[in-house]
Amino acid sequence: MKKIVIVAFVVTILWILLMTFNPLYVISGSMLTGALVLQHKFPEMKGALGEWQVRRLLQKLDTEKYTLYDDLYLTRDDGRTVQIDHVVTSAFGVFVIETKHYNGWIFGKETQQNWTQVIYKRKEKLYNPIWQNYGHIQTLKSSLNKEDMKSVFSIIAFSDQSTLKIEDNFKNARVIQFRQLIDVIKASHVRVINEAELTEINRTMGSLVITDKKAKKKIKKQHVQSIKRERKQTGRTTKKKLRQNICPKCGGELSVKNGKYGAFYGCSNFPKCRFTGKVS
Numbered sequence: 001m002k003k004i005v006i007v008a009f010v011v012t013i014l015w016i017l018l019m020t021f022n023p024l025y026v027i028s029g030s031m032l033t034g035a036l037v038l039q040h041k042f043p044e045m046k047g048a049l050g051e052w053q054v055r056r057l058l059q060k061l062d063t064e065k066y067t068l069y070d071d072l073y074l075t076r077d078d079g080r081t082v083q084i085d086h087v088v089t090s091a092f093g094v095f096v097i098e099t100k101h102y103n104g105w106i107f108g109k110e111t112q113q114n115w116t117q118v119i120y121k122r123k124e125k126l127y128n129p130i131w132q133n134y135g136h137i138q139t140l141k142s143s144l145n146k147e148d149m150k151s152v153f154s155i156i157a158f159s160d161q162s163t164l165k166i167e168d169n170f171k172n173a174r175v176i177q178f179r180q181l182i183d184v185i186k187a188s189h190v191r192v193i194n195e196a197e198l199t200e201i202n203r204t205m206g207s208l209v210i211t212d213k214k215a216k217k218k219i220k221k222q223h224v225q226s227i228k229r230e231r232k233q234t235g236r237t238t239k240k241k242l243r244q245n246i247c248p249k250c251g252g253e254l255s256v257k258n259g260k261y262g263a264f265y266g267c268s269n270f271p272k273c274r275f276t277g278k279v280s
Contacts (some may be wrong), residue, residue: 043275048177051085054157057181058086058097066090066185069205073219081223084136087241089201093151093186096140097181102126104160106209110170112274113249129156130173146202151192159180166232 051071058068074086086097108115114125133154141147154173157180158164168175173183193201210216245254252269254280265277 024090050099050159053101053159053178054086054097054099054181057178058088060182061088061185065092067202067205069209072140072208073209073216073223074136074143076139077142080220080226082136082139083220083223084140087140087205088185089198089205090185091193091195091198092151093153093189093192094140095155095168095185095188096137096152096202098129098136099157100126100129100156100158100162102159105165106158107165109166110172130154130170130175130179133173143208144201148200153188155181155184156247247273247275248277249273 010065055068055070058066061068067089069087069089070085072087073081074084075081084096085099086095088095088097102117104117104119106115106117108128110130113128113131115128117124117126127236133156137152137154138147141149141152156173156175158175158177160178162177164175164177166175176184211220218226246252247254247267247269250267250273252267252273254265254267254277256263258268261280265275265279267273267275
């Protein structure tokens with residue numbers, strides 16, 4: 001609905017400008033239209049820029065030892081799709097890379113559902129990228145028909161403009177910045193996949209790559225729509241549970257508490273459960 005309103009507003013402005021045909025109005029209107037489009041598309045553009053930067057870095061790897069696959073769309077067992085930013089295959093392991101083009105301070109623990117991005121005094125939540133990439137890896141293993149494969153490594157790569165306020169000592173992933181990516185991959189130098197298995201993996205990976213641009217565009221659109229529907233449904237469920245004073249994370253009882261920034265919902269199972277919600 002928001003998108004339709006924005007488009008209608010832009011069309012109305014352009015129609016008025018054409019009717020008046022004043023060069024100054026046309027320039028001003030063009031700048032306004034550009035600003036609106038940029039604001040609407042900025043998150044998508046920012047993510048694409050991060051993936052492009054990482055792709056450029058990964059293309060520097062020795063192609064005789066490493067094979068790179070970008071922007072993969074795989075189907076889960078439940079029929080939904082997952083999007084994997086980058087996969088690098090080699091005799092030293094398969095590296096699944098989740099790109100996060102974020103700035104500001106990044107806080108998070110492996111056991112937390114949500115991590116925090118802090119820019120000055122503004123805080124934003126992001127879903128735990130280690131959990132996110134774990135789901136990607138499980139889908140990739142299933143697609144390769146290698147559910148028991150051990151030599152798959154998770155890498156979360158944050159932008160160099162970010163400051164990681166975390167220790168890189170996670171059990172199930174490396175959490176690093178773009179500039180560390182090549183060194184982290186090359187640090188694995190023990191052969192764990194034999195030549196025949198690697199050939200089989202690359203053959204299957206090649207079949208997972210969507211080369212038809214129209215088909216890929218269609219799948220990407222469906223993937224984005226699916227995510228939006230899931231988030232909307234999650235939002236409805238969370239609001240319903242808040243109204244019932246039920247913690248949507250652990251099922252505990254919620255109560256209204258007062259904090260530095262005003263009233264909020266807190267879980268009775270704190271500190272084991274750290275869920276908080278806005279009081280509307």
